[in-house]
Amino acid sequence: MRMLLKAVLDTEAGSETMRRGAVAEVVDRMREDLQPEAFYFFGEDGQRAFFVVFDMADPSQIPALTEPMYQQAKAKVTLTPCMNVEDLMKGLEEATAQMQEMQGQSAQ
Secondary structure (H helix, E strand, O other), rough: OEEEEEEEOOOOHHHHHHHHHHHHHHHHHHHHHHOEEEEEEEOOOOOEEEEEEEEEOOHHHHHHHHHHHHHHHHHHEEEEEOOHHHHHHHHHHHHHHHHHHOOOOOOO
């Protein structure tokens, strides 16, 4: 399932990672492990943050993915299922068909 991961890093923990020069290593490891569709970095409320869009094959991946962020970067992590335009269009088609079927059944 396509997922959107948002992580907001604790400023002090993020700064320590920067001082150690480990940011590139962490980003490279995430890119290798997740093979993301998109990876964006930004500031949020004075803290370092990023979005990653990737395919999650199994929910059992969640602890291995999130625990390092919680423990090493004291991050606030949000995981949300998401769609691209093709997914949305397919879902709308299916929803429309279901709604029409339900309306047909209630008219009988």
